[in-house]
Amino acid sequence: MPIRCIDAWKSAHVAGQRARQLQTMPVDQTQKMPVSELTGIDRYCNKRG
16 A cells, blocks of 8 residues: 555645646645645555554
8 A cells, every 4th residue: 555655645736836837726725736736645644543
């Protein structure tokens, strides 16, 4: 399972970088969205162990 968590974290991180590069959203949302996704994945991974 840890491999899936790492892949999910990487995919979310890459999505966040792409969003920042494209700047299709306001800066506030662009910064908040990837962070919220990463924290959600971290909590999920911690529960799964």
